Amino acid sequence: MLSVDNITAGYGAITVLREVSLQVKANEAVAVIGPNGAGKSTLVRAICGLNPVRGGEIRKDGRPIHGEPPHRRAARGIAVVLENRRLFGELTVRTNLDLAAGEGDRRAGSNRRFTLDSILALFPFMEARLDAHVELLSGGEQQMVAIGRALLLQPDLLILDEPSTGLAPKIVKSLTGVIARIREEGVSVLLVEQNAQLASEATDRAYVMKLGRVVDAIAPDRWRGIMADDGLKRAYLGA
Structure with a gap:
């Protein structure tokens, strides 16, 4: 599925990631955890092509992709929900979803995992809000629209970058069920997250990052x- 091997990346003269390696297998959910400043979001941006890789390689289904632009990586089945979501706030929920669905249909043809109906079943609140402008939705609702839009691109790997940030506890708790249902459709998930409860409940295993490096791979x-022990949790998450 996804293999990240010894990559180095950063911004300008600043190196953020140093020889980072991880793997996500088919039908697997994997967490990347660590404190602020660990390099987690830079890792996401490197995988999806928004940050150039200075060394090492990234492979998707055995094919090197680290030299490809973001749209080519998306065409290979990688969808990402960034921390800032990047929705079209001035457009309606329906239009945001339709734009993604059109692109996803071109890629997947008849092999679609997700349709508008399945997204509405996953996020029932959307049906009554399809004609609402996204900028008028709550943060939690916007996050669900962003996830729905990503799924309509028909990925087999979904990357979620800090999806719980700024959300009410009730919404955060619901994300565990959302991720489980996404996996039922054969989509692997890479969850980059600081919320220990969500990460432990939603994923099979984890990588720990500190200061731009993977310092542990947790079976x-x-x-x-670890997640059942408050002391260990603080040690691993820096909280």
Whole structure:
């Protein structure tokens, strides 16, 4: 599925990521955790092509993609929801979704995992808000629109960058079920997150980042144990 091997990346003269490696397998949900400043969002931007990679390589389904522009990586099945969501606020929910659906249909043809109806089933509130302008929605509603839009691109890998940021606890809790239902459709998930509860409940295993490096790869059994222990949780998340 996705293989990141010893990549280095940054901004201008500043190096943020240093020899970072991770893997996401088919039908798997993997978390990347760590404190602010660990380089998690830079990693997301490097994977989806918004930040150039200075060293190492990124492969999707065995094919090197680190030299490809973002739209080519998207065409290979990678969809990302960035922390700022990048929705068209002045357009309606329906239009935001339709724009993605058109692009997704061109890529997937008849092999679509998601349709507008399935997105409305995943996020029931949307049906009554389809003709509302996105900028008038709450933060939680906007996050769900952003996830729905990403899914309509028909990915087999969904990357979520800090999806819980600024959301009410009730909305954050619902994200666990959303991720589970996305996985039922055969989509792998890479969840970059500081919320320990969400990360542990929604994923199978995790990588820990600090100061631009992966400092630990946590297998499933140990992942559950760490998140059940407040002391270990603070140690791993810097909280």
